[in-house]
Amino acid sequence: xxxxxxxxxxxxxxxxxxxxxxxxxxxxxxxxxxxxxxxxxxxxxxxxxxxxxxxxxxxxxxxxxxxxxxxxxxxxxxxxxxxxxxxxxxxxxxxxxxxxxxxxxxxxxxxxxxxxxxxxxxxxxxxxxxxxxxxxxxxxxxxxxxxxxxxxxxxx
Amino acid sequence: xxxxxxxxxxxxxxxxxxxxxxxxxxxxxxxxxxxxxxxxxxxxxxxxxxxxxxxxxxxxxxxxxxxxxxxxxxxxxxxxxxxxxxxxxxxxxxxxxxxxxxxxxxxxxxxxxxxxxxxxxxxxxxxxxxxxxxxxxxxxxxxxxxxxxxxxxxxxxxxxxxxxxxxxxxxxxxxxxxxxxxxxxxxxxxxxxxxxxxxxxxxxxxxxxxxxxxxxxxxxxxxxxxxxxxxxxxxxxxxxxxxxxxxxxxxxxxxxxxxxxxxxxxxxxxxxxxxxx
Numbered sequence: 413x414x415x416x417x418x419x420x421x422x423x424x425x426x427x428x429x430x431x432x433x434x435x436x437x438x439x440x441x442x443x444x445x446x447x448x449x450x451x452x453x454x455x456x457x458x459x460x461x462x463x464x465x466x467x468x469x470x471x472x473x474x475x476x477x478x479x480x481x482x483x484x485x486x487x488x489x490x491x492x493x494x495x496x497x498x499x500x501x502x503x504x505x506x507x508x509x510x511x512x513x514x515x516x517x518x519x520x521x522x523x524x525x526x527x528x529x530x531x532x533x534x535x536x537x538x539x540x541x542x543x544x545x546x547x548x549x550x551x552x553x554x555x556x557x558x559x560x561x562x563x564x565x566x567x568x
Numbered sequence: 569x570x571x572x573x574x575x576x577x578x579x580x581x582x583x584x585x586x587x588x589x590x591x592x593x594x595x596x597x598x599x600x601x602x603x604x605x606x607x608x609x610x611x612x613x614x615x616x617x618x619x620x621x622x623x624x625x626x627x628x629x630x631x632x633x634x635x636x637x638x639x640x641x642x643x644x645x646x647x648x649x650x651x652x653x654x655x656x657x658x659x660x661x662x663x664x665x666x667x668x669x670x671x672x673x674x675x676x677x678x679x680x681x682x683x684x685x686x687x688x689x690x691x692x693x694x695x696x697x698x699x700x701x702x703x704x705x706x707x708x709x710x711x712x713x714x715x716x717x718x719x720x721x722x723x724x725x726x727x728x729x730x731x732x733x734x735x736x737x738x739x740x741x742x743x744x745x746x747x748x749x750x751x752x753x754x755x756x757x758x759x760x761x762x763x764x765x766x767x768x769x770x771x772x773x774x775x776x777x778x779x780x781x782x783x784x785x786x787x788x789x790x791x792x793x794x795x796x797x798x799x800x801x802x803x804x805x806x807x808x809x810x811x812x813x814x815x816x817x818x819x820x821x822x823x824x825x826x827x828x829x830x831x832x833x834x835x836x837x838x839x840x841x842x843x844x845x
Contacts, residue, residue: 414593415710416601422610422714423721429614429674434666437618440625441644444637447630 537565577790584690584786587708588700603708610705613677618670644669650832654839660726664838667722671715672831678705679778679823683816686785706826707778709771716771719834720763726841739844770833777826781819788812 541561575583590602624640633641651665681703693701705711727736740759741752792808794801 414587414601415597415713416589416593416603417599418601418603418606418708418710419714419717420599421602421607422711423718425607425611425614426670426715426718429618430663430667430670432618433621433670434663436622437625438644438666438669441621441628441641442648444628444630444633445641445645448633451630 533565533568536568537561540564580790580793581783581786583700584686585702585783586700587702588693588698603702603710605701605703606705606708606711609681609703610674610678610711613681613705614670614674617673617677621669621673643672647672647831651835654832654835655842656839657730657842660730660838660842664722664835668831668835671834672827675706675715675774675830676823676827678711679827681705682707682778682781682785682819682823686782686789702782704778704782706774707782709775712775712778713768713771715774715830716767719770719837720767723763723766723837723841726838730842731844735844766837770830770837773833774826774830777822781815781822784815785812785819788815 587603588605590604591600593601621640624637628637647669648665651661651668655661655664684703689703690701693699702708724736727739731739741755743755744758745751745755788808788811791804791811794804
């Protein structure tokens with residue numbers, strides 16, 4: 413328990429060591445600590461931002477999906493409507509064609525019947541004339557009785 | 569140590585409590601004498617502590633720290649937090665916080681010399697002709713009072729720096745009792761007593777703890793040294809192992825705690841110097 417000059421030497425060493433620590437130990441380590449703290453803060457902020465971005469992207473994707481579904485539904489409805497319309501038109505067209513064909517066929521049939529009738533008339537007239545000829549022989553002059561025959565033909 | 573005969577218990581203790589001095593000290597206070605062993609160990613350990621930390625600081629990364637860097641960072645953050653809580657001037661903290669770190673690490677290392685087997689280094693010294701050696705620098709009153717005196721100087725420095733010389737003088741004469749001129753001497757003597765008590769108790773506390781711890785290690789070592797082949801001495805030898813183990817484990821707490829207490833008081837005293845009463 414003696415007091416001596418060791419005390420003052422220790423005092424000086426004390427200040428030298430403290431100065432050295434202040435100069436070379438404390439600042440770099442504190443700087444590293446602060447930098448790491450800010451890095452961590454940045455990382456956390458980035459993670460938060462990524463989370464919000466993800467949420468936004470998800471919401472946008474859902475929107476897009478819904479929109480696409482709506483559009484496709486619309487398209488399908490339109491296509492169906494159009495298809496039905498085309499079908500109706502085709503049906504109407506077909507009906508029209510059938511009707512026209514029927515009319516044409518009926519007309520043709522009428523004409524043919526008329527022609528057949530006329531041919532038949534001619535034939536009947538000829539037959540009548542031939543018959544009359546045979547019956548009357550010489551008494552009937554074909555030229556003389558042409559008027560009479562034509563009249564008869566018209567009456568048939 | 570006399571090699572011819574085994575020393576008696578009291579010779580052993582006295583020898584182990586003797587410093588390696590630059591000259592024979594006869595009076596209680598002699599400013600011409602040095603304790604070479606105290607200076608050697610305190611300086612070596614102080615340099616070791618700060619150089620290891622400085623090397624680490626030079627390649628400290630703000631990325632993922634290694635284990636050693638993380639360990640040092642834990643200590644530094646602990647010191648920085650304490651300093652921030654106690655010393656409220658950021659300008660002063662630039663010096664005071666590193667100072668507190670130095671104090672903690674340095675005192676911890678000096679205290680930790682207590683855990684080195686009590687005879688190991690003195691016997692190694694004796695082998696090369698150094699007869700006396702005390703390895704625990706903080707068990708030397710000169711070392712602890714030297715440091716607490718340093719803290720006192722810093723208290724005075726910061727008192728003057730923060731409050732101005734006039735402000736400090738005003739405080740010395742008007743607190744704690746009041747500004748009446750009749751109270752000036754009372755105030756002043758109270759302040760002086762406070763400064764002396766702070767400084768002496770600051771140094772004495774560390775010294776007392778480490779001195780007592782060292783002494784107990786020596787007493788435990790005496791038990792082992794009693795080995796003489798008899799049953800009783802054999803039991804003492806076993807007692808040395810048991811007691812030495814227990815005391816060393818307990819001392820791990822003591823050396824850390826005392827280093828921490830010294831650091832905290834350093835901060836508190838310097839923090840007080842910043843506050844106006």
